[in-house]
Amino acid sequence: MVCVYFVTIIGCTWKPRRMALSGVHKDRGELRIHESLDELGTDLADYIAELSETSVKERGVFAIALSGGSLIGLMGKLCEAPYNKTVDWAKWYIFWADERAVAKNHADSNYKLAKDGLLSKQVPIVPSHVHSINDSVSAEEAADEYEFVIRQLVKTRTISVSDISDCPKFDLILLGMGPDGHVASLFPNHPVLEANDEWVTYITDSPKPPPERITFTLPVINSASNVAVVVAGEGKAEAVHLAIDDVGTDCPPLPARMVQPTKGKLVWFLDKPAASKLEGSQFSE
Numbered sequence: 001m002v003c004v005y006f007v008t009i010i011g012c013t014w015k016p017r018r019m020a021l022s023g024v025h026k027d028r029g030e031l032r033i034h035e036s037l038d039e040l041g042t043d044l045a046d047y048i049a050e051l052s053e054t055s056v057k058e059r060g061v062f063a064i065a066l067s068g069g070s071l072i073g074l075m076g077k078l079c080e081a082p083y084n085k086t087v088d089w090a091k092w093y094i095f096w097a098d099e100r101a102v103a104k105n106h107a108d109s110n111y112k113l114a115k116d117g118l119l120s121k122q123v124p125i126v127p128s129h130v131h132s133i134n135d136s137v138s139a140e141e142a143a144d145e146y147e148f149v150i151r152q153l154v155k156t157r158t159i160s161v162s163d164i165s166d167c168p169k170f171d172l173i174l175l176g177m178g179p180d181g182h183v184a185s186l187f188p189n190h191p192v193l194e195a196n197d198e199w200v201t202y203i204t205d206s207p208k209p210p211p212e213r214i215t216f217t218l219p220v221i222n223s224a225s226n227v228a229v230v231v232a233g234e235g236k237a238e239a240v241h242l243a244i245d246d247v248g249t250d251c252p253p254l255p256a257r258m259v260q261p262t263k264g265k266l267v268w269f270l271d272k273p274a275a276s277k278l279e280g281s282q283f284s285e
């Protein structure tokens with residue numbers, strides 16, 4: 001089905017995509033607004049499969065970082081035809097942009113979420129390429145250890161390196177966003193937003209349970225070649241508006257607004273309810 005929309009979003013130029021409306025915001029990246037979650041899932045799977053192909057062609061590997069939350073369910077189509085057969089899974093190296101400090105078999109574990117929803121499906125991911133975060137040490141130790149692992153993989157260029165800093169340059173970092181505008185475990189007004197020296201850090205007072213978490217810092221997120229923020233539902237519409245529209249500088253920016261890849265590409269995958277408060281947006285079919 002081809003949907004035609006008439007939309008004006010301030011600062012954007014738009015073109016209809018196969019199943020979505022796609023536009024490039026003047027400074028907040030590409031916006032892809034979908035009619036349904038099913039369409040969003042198909043577009044997301046296409047996008048990840050294309051980036052994987054390009055990266056494997058250029059570098060021989062694909063270094064991808066996942067988050068938790070609804071993102072993993074929305075990635076489900078990747079494990080179905082045609083992607084289960086066409087994606088070069090053996091070249092994937094998988095990381096987590098954030099993790100909760102709980103056991104790997106705990107219902108809150110982002111690793112468990114991804115394992116149950118993706119990694120355990122019929123896709124030939126190499127187990128030694130799955131770099132989960134150590135669940136048997138403190139959050140602080142786990143963050144240090146994870147950064148060390150990433151440093152070793154940057155040395156061997158399994159993960160690329162930024163041309164303008166010493167930061168790792170992941171081929172793709174996938175983020176969800178909470179209704180408060182947090183991404184990974186970077187929460188509004190939290191000192192973790194200022195962590196610039198570490199690649200991976202930890203918090204012990206997350207406003208969203210569980211309290212102890214490990215997270216990539218903003219410099220790492222903003223050094224990636226590609227960052228996708230995947231957001232669905234009306235409950236997040238206000239945060240989407242604050243993260244994308246020109247809202248002035250009276251209030252500190254939401255963490256999601258601080259996602260500004262320096263040289264990489266930012267893409268927002270939204271459904272219509274999540275996009276409903278974008279300034280000047282009027283959807284009509």
Ligand SMILES: O=C(O)[C@H](O)[C@@H](O)[C@H](O)[C@H](O)COP(=O)(O)O
Pocket residue numbers: 067068069070071098099100110175176177178179182183184185208
């Ligand atoms: O571990 C986490 O809590 C997540 O990584 C977190 O950053 C998540 O992506 C957002 O909270 C959105 O989650 P939902 O999509 O489920 O709202």
